[in-house]
Amino acid sequence: MDKYIWLIPVLPLAGFIINGIGRNTLSKGVIGFIGSLMVMVSFAISVGLFFEVKSAGHGFDVKLFDWFAAGSVHVSFAFLVDQLSSIMLLIITGVGFLIHVYSAGYMHDDAGFGKFFAYLNLFIFFMLLLVMGSNYLVMFIGWEGVGLCSYLLIGFWYTNPDYADAAKKAFVMNRIGDLGFILGIFLLIIFFGSTAFADIFPKAANKEFAGVPFTLITILLFVGAVGKSAQLPLFTWLPDAMAGPTPVSALIHAATMVTAGVYMIARSNILFTLAPVTMHIVAVIGLTTAVIAALIALTQTDIKKVLAYSTVSQLGYMFLGLGVGAYTGAFFHVLTHAFFKALLFLGAGSVIHAVSGEQDMRNMGGLKGKLKITFITMLIGTLAISGIPPFAGFFSKDEILAHTFMHSTPMYIIGVVTAMFTAFYMFRMLYLTFYGKFRGTHEQEHHLHESPASMTIPLAVLAVLSIAAGFIGVPEVLGGHHALGQFLAPVFAKSAPLLVAPELSKATEITLMCVSVGAALIAILYAYVKYVKNSHVPVRDGEERPALIDISYHKFYIDELYDAIIRKPLDALSDFFYKVVDRMGIDGIVNGLGKGTMETSKGLRLLQTGNVGFYIFMMVIGIISILMYILTKA
Amino acid sequence: METLTKTIHGIPLNHYIMLCAIIFSIGVIGVLIRRNAIVIFMSVELMLNSVNLLLTAFSVYRGDATGQVFVFFIMALAAAEVAVGLAIIVMIYRNTNSIDINVLNRLKW
Numbered sequence: 191m192d193k194y195i196w197l198i199p200v201l202p203l204a205g206f207i208i209n210g211i212g213r214n215t216l217s218k219g220v221i222g223f224i225g226s227l228m229v230m231v232s233f234a235i236s237v238g239l240f241f242e243v244k245s246a247g248h249g250f251d252v253k254l255f256d257w258f259a260a261g262s263v264h265v266s267f268a269f270l271v272d273q274l275s276s277i278m279l280l281i282i283t284g285v286g287f288l289i290h291v292y293s294a295g296y297m298h299d300d301a302g303f304g305k306f307f308a309y310l311n312l313f314i315f316f317m318l319l320l321v322m323g324s325n326y327l328v329m330f331i332g333w334e335g336v337g338l339c340s341y342l343l344i345g346f347w348y349t350n351p352d353y354a355d356a357a358k359k360a361f362v363m364n365r366i367g368d369l370g371f372i373l374g375i376f377l378l379i380i381f382f383g384s385t386a387f388a389d390i391f392p393k394a395a396n397k398e399f400a401g402v403p404f405t406l407i408t409i410l411l412f413v414g415a416v417g418k419s420a421q422l423p424l425f426t427w428l429p430d431a432m433a434g435p436t437p438v439s440a441l442i443h444a445a446t447m448v449t450a451g452v453y454m455i456a457r458s459n460i461l462f463t464l465a466p467v468t469m470h471i472v473a474v475i476g477l478t479t480a481v482i483a484a485l486i487a488l489t490q491t492d493i494k495k496v497l498a499y500s501t502v503s504q505l506g507y508m509f510l511g512l513g514v515g516a517y518t519g520a521f522f523h524v525l526t527h528a529f530f531k532a533l534l535f536l537g538a539g540s541v542i543h544a545v546s547g548e549q550d551m552r553n554m555g556g557l558k559g560k561l562k563i564t565f566i567t568m569l570i571g572t573l574a575i576s577g578i579p580p581f582a583g584f585f586s587k588d589e590i591l592a593h594t595f596m597h598s599t600p601m602y603i604i605g606v607v608t609a610m611f612t613a614f615y616m617f618r619m620l621y622l623t624f625y626g627k628f629r630g631t632h633e634q635e636h637h638l639h640e641s642p643a644s645m646t647i648p649l650a651v652l653a654v655l656s657i658a659a660g661f662i663g664v665p666e667v668l669g670g671h672h673a674l675g676q677f678l679a680p681v682f683a684k685s686a687p688l689l690v691a692p693e694l695s696k697a698t699e700i701t702l703m704c705v706s707v708g709a710a711l712i713a714i715l716y717a718y719v720k721y722v723k724n725s726h727v728p729v730r731d732g733e734e735r736p737a738l739i740d741i742s743y744h745k746f747y748i749d750e751l752y753d754a755i756i757r758k759p760l761d762a763l764s765d766f767f768y769k770v771v772d773r774m775g776i777d778g779i780v781n782g783l784g785k786g787t788m789e790t791s792k793g794l795r796l797l798q799t800g801n802v803g804f805y806i807f808m809m810v811i812g813i814i815s816i817l818m819y820i821l822t823k824a
Numbered sequence: 825m826e827t828l829t830k831t832i833h834g835i836p837l838n839h840y841i842m843l844c845a846i847i848f849s850i851g852v853i854g855v856l857i858r859r860n861a862i863v864i865f866m867s868v869e870l871m872l873n874s875v876n877l878l879l880t881a882f883s884v885y886r887g888d889a890t891g892q893v894f895v896f897f898i899m900a901l902a903a904a905e906v907a908v909g910l911a912i913i914v915m916i917y918r919n920t921n922s923i924d925i926n927v928l929n930r931l932k933w
Binding site: 799801802806807810 | 856930
């Protein structure tokens with residue numbers, strides 16, 4: 191099977207090339223079919239590989255060719271499929287396939303249908319490179335590639351300047367993170383003389399050196415993860431990225447690309463484990479992001495913005511998990527989150543599709559009866575993200591929270607409060623959208639319809655996965671074996687002995703679960719009373735809001751803050767460089783040289799009298815002076 | 825041959841140098857002060873030939889044939905130069921009806 195590893199990324203690339211070339215000539219049916227088929231075949235190969243890895247108990251490191259060698263550093267283009275990446279492959283190709291099918295329905299009336307599928311396939315290709323790379327540089331190609339695809343797809347409707355700006359914002363913010371990542375890779379080359387995982391991790395585990403280099407490397411890698419995974423302070427691009435078509439938000443900005451940071455840290459777990467300072471920073475940043483994003487999500491009225499902030503918040507949870515050493519838990523959450531968040535986004539897309547492109551929840555409501563499948567699947571997704579057992583989100587979130595409790599109690603409390611917020615805003619979204627009376631225009635009401643099968647089937651599949659995925663990681667306390675944890679154990683084997691944490695008693699663990707479930711239930715009840723019983727609707731723009739809600743609605747003014755402390759000074763600086771340095775300095779020198787030459791030649795040309803005798807005389811003078819010079823020198 | 829060399833040796837080298845310097849100076853002065861293009865041309869030839877004479881003199885005194893070979897080259901070159909130069913002067917005359925170089929004052933700013 192490992193002979194066919196190269197096919198996994200190459201197939202979507204082929205899809206990109208075919209769809210890219212034939213985007214205007216092939217029919218929509220053919221384009222959708224090719225795009226989906228390529229990803230499906232990749233998925234089939236990934237399934238085969240997964241079982242192979244499972245039975246073999248180790249990963250496959252397949253070297254395709256030598257990429258380059260510089261000095262003592264040899265970089266080969268090689269793929270590593272082990273426990274961690276085989277699961278990522280399943281998520282990317284599996285969820286990716288469902289979203290391709292969904293897009294065939296969702297984007298059916300869009301003029302850029304072919305372009306859209308070409309970009310989606312290209313994204314899948316780069317994402318696969320990212321997770322399959324067996325060294326940091328191949329990973330970096332994928333890392334940059336998904337950033338590019340994200341940019342292309344956010345700005346897919348680029349004729350709208352706001353959307354184009356959102357794309358640029360995402361690209362620039364990702365660049366900041368990528369700079370950290372590549373500096374981290376350089377440091378790895380300096381200290382380890384290699385970029386391959388197989389060289390670096392054993393050396394690191396032997397603690398050939400420790401302390402500051404590790405802290406520095408891991409912080410730089412973490413900066414990369416912060417950019418890609420939208421953590422504080424670089425998270426503002428993700429909510430804006432909702433400008434892209436909804437399947438893009440589901441695939442790139444919820445299920446796969448934004449979890450690349452988590453994957454990268456889980457992959458480099460030994461480096462992070464040996465750098466406790468960084469671990470602490472990761473945990474704190476993750477937790478802060480989780481809280482702040484959840485607080486913002488509480489009052490958003492755009493259905494996709496709610497989901498975007500919830501994604502940021504859930505990513506914060508994952509980083510919290512990584513930071514407290516719950517690598518398996520964090521990765522478990524990546525897995526479950528991929529399912530339920532893709533489900534929620536696709537559900538939101540179905541809702542938006544039904545109400546003729548409306549995204550404001552204040553103009554929705556009462557869709558329960560009209561969009562039955564969408565409603566049921568979104569209810570499942572909402573329950574899963576809220577952490578209600580036995581849905582998937584419960585198990586993964588609980589594992590992270592349990593580890594957080596062992597790490598520090600205050601962090602645990604904040605985590606539970608955030609979970610409570612999560613349950614509240616998610617049910618708020620559900621109630622505002624599906625309950626009550628329809629608040630949109632008559633025309634929209636007239637058009638209400640359930641989405642076509644190509645959109646509802648992926649929803650149903652993801653809903654089943656959102657229920658089932660949790661059972662692969664049932665903790666022992668509930669009579670499970672944590673199959674995922676056992677499967678992933680070899681990947682985290684080197685870190686495990688360094689992360690000995692106090693064991694939780696069964697009673698404590700059960701109590702913790704009850705606390706988080708209870709908190710979520712209270713939040714849901716409150717949301718029910720507020721939005722269903724009292725049919726509260728968020729006020730329109732321009733009306734008075736209570737101060738705290740206003741701050742949350744305006745996203746803590748973080749965009750405005752960045753504007754004031756970064757953009758404005760930068761603008762002023764570039765203005766200075768433009769007007770003073772460039773126009774006066776550099777242009778001054780260039781123009782001055784030109785003017786000087788003109789003026790001098792104006793004077794000197796008078797020497798050209800036209801008198802041949804004078805020329806000859808000057809020539810003789812010249813020869814004599816040269817002679818004199820040579821003679822006196824000798 | 826022997827007698828020729830002896831004859832040349834009969835006159836001290838200094839005299840050759842003086843003679844050449846005088847001829848060369850006459851050439852330079854001719855170029856500088858005359859206005860007739862043909863006379864200027866002749867003066868240039870004078871300078872060339874004074875150098876040739878000096879080269880042969882040195883060549884004989886040193887017993888080294890290189891200088892004389894060099895002179896042959898200069899003569900061939902001078903012949904070519906005369907062909908081109910005279911052609912130019914003929915063209916100037918046809919255009920301006922004069923070979924006075926002071927008439928040729930259009931080559932200026």
